[in-house]
Amino acid sequence: MPKISASKALSRFRVLDLSRVRAGPTCVRMLADFGADVIRVEPPPGVDPNEAMFAADRLGGDFQNLNRNKRSLTLNLKKPEALEIIKRLVKDADVLVENWRPDVKARLGLDYESLKKINPRIILASISGFGQDGPYAGRPGFDQIVQGMGGLMSVTGHPDQGPVRAGLAVADSSSGLYAALGIMTALLEREQSGVGQWVHVSLLHAQIAMMDFQVARYLNDGDIPVQVGNDHPTSSPxxxxxxxxxxxxxxxxxxxxxxxxxxxxxxxxxxxxxxxxxxxxxxxxxxxxxxxxxxxxxxxxxxxxxxxxxxxxxxxxxxxxxxxxFDDPQVQHLQVVAESTTPQGPTKQYITQPVHLERTPSAIARSAPDWGEHTDEILKEIGFDDDAIRSMRASGAV
Incomplete structure (x- = not known):
């Protein structure tokens, strides 16, 4: 089956998406929508105890919206054969995206120093809660935790109400978008240097950066931002x-x-x-x-x-x-919503990319993949025959 590319813009790049939940998939979705060949690498069903949180409901709106335009390859990275498959994929890949805790990739042999020995042009993009090192590097990072630590909850809501979370995943989504920007910058730089590099983003840093003028006026003017409800902190009316x-x-x-x-x-x-x-x-x-x-x-x-x-x-x-x-005429004019039919039959609706390229626009060429839908296809692309694939299935590696 020929690969389906959503756009010509990034169709020459292959991206290995080993990320989970929201920040990583948000990052990779942007690359997929602009045509990158994205391989979503995920554990086979039943391997990850947290799979219900991010992978089980394949037809759910959230999963579909995050993972459209991607192919799915199932690998059990606890098996040596599966790790060898990843390393074989890395040889011809441009980007690998992960959001494990910082120590996991070194334990798997998928840290940047190991990856660049396989492919000096590879770009490793790591998204973490608190950074790749430092006193909190080992902590798990969730959006609401970081909204609190990054100052957002202290300025959201009405005076004397107490901290209030934003109604969307600001830290997750912004760190995903910052990571996508970092990847694109690294790809551009690689055209000059010929080598890849390690790109890393933390939810905490991204959240603080999103505070923007609020923290800038504190740092430079000593003005401590507080909750002002629906009023603007520095403008009126x-x-x-x-x-x-x-x-x-x-x-x-x-x-x-x-x-x-x-x-x-x-x-x-x-x-x-x-x-x-x-x-x-x-x-x-x-x-x-x-x-x-x-x-x-x-x-x-x-x-x-x-x-x-x-x-x-x-x-x-x-x-x-x-x-x-969605009833607003300008929203409809902007074509904010697109549709695609899933492998199981139902048609799903998706939010399109807000970035418009006139000559090579993004598109939603296919729905999110079924679990391991493209495993055999991808393994054959990198040289495995039917007997080898059957053997790996029997061992639980795929």
Whole structure:
């Protein structure tokens, strides 16, 4: 069966995906969607006691969305024959992605020093909770643990509410995307040097990097970020307001937007109010300003205010539930959702890549693979015959 490539952009690269759960598969999904030949290497059913968490529900939306455009090869890495298969694959691979605890790869002989002896051009991408060394290197890292340690929970939620987790896997997803960027950078550098390198990303560092201006203003200005609910920590008026039929967000930060906003809602008197003369003053007197804005917004609908404000070039938008967001005409225009039929028959829906390349776009060419769906196919590609494959199945190596 010929390999199916989602795009021409990365079709010359082969990626071995030994990662699990979310951060690693997020990283590799980006490469797969742009055409890399991704081989998802996973234990045969029943080998990993945690398989129900990340592999058992093959038709589940989360598994399908993370693992589309990949092939599946089952290997039991506790067996020497399986490790030899990995090493044979490494000879012609461009990238190997893993998110084991740091000591595991050395124990398996799949650390960078070992891999580069097999293939000097290989790029090893390692994703961990806390880094490849240091006092926490051996700790397991989960998204919510890192949201707390990386500061995100301290600035999420309302004042005096206590820490609140974000409603999505910020640390997992961001570390996966940073890893994909690191891999692409290493591939570009390899064109000059001719050799690969070790790329490593931690959830903790990625989460702190995602804090961005919040931590930058602390480091440089001594301003400690705190919970401010739906208000912006440094801009006003900017936040959540309610209309007669629901909520919407307003973003009238900066002097230009502030002036346009005041004129649009018929309150030009605000422009000469000494408490609102500058952004800092508007933040200082936010409680009064928000109260007066809310009085204006309350009688009319969300659609009325969103249309009026956008016509005045003042950012504003409704607050959607997940079902509502997919009904939005701009979301539909952006083709955020694509479909593919699974090997078992049902059609599944997927979130497309938000990065658009005009000439070599990403695509969803196939659904996530069934367990070990491509094992024989891949083993034959690297030189094993039917008898050898039967022997490896009998031994439990594949």
């Amino acid at each position: 900017m936040g959540l307001f309610s209309a007669s039929d629901g909520y919407f967000n307003l973003g009238a930060s900066g002097e230009g937007s502030w002036v346009r906003f005041a004129k649009a809602v018929g309150r030009e008197d605000w422009l000469s109010d000494p408490e609102f003369k500058t952004e800092k003053l508007r933040v200082k007197h936010r409680e009064r300003l928000n109260r007066e804005i809310q009085e204006i917004f309350a009688p009319k609908t969300v659609a009325h205010w969103v249309d009026l404000l956008n016509e005045a070039s003042v950012p504003a938008g409704p607050v959607y539930s997940v079902p509502q967001l």
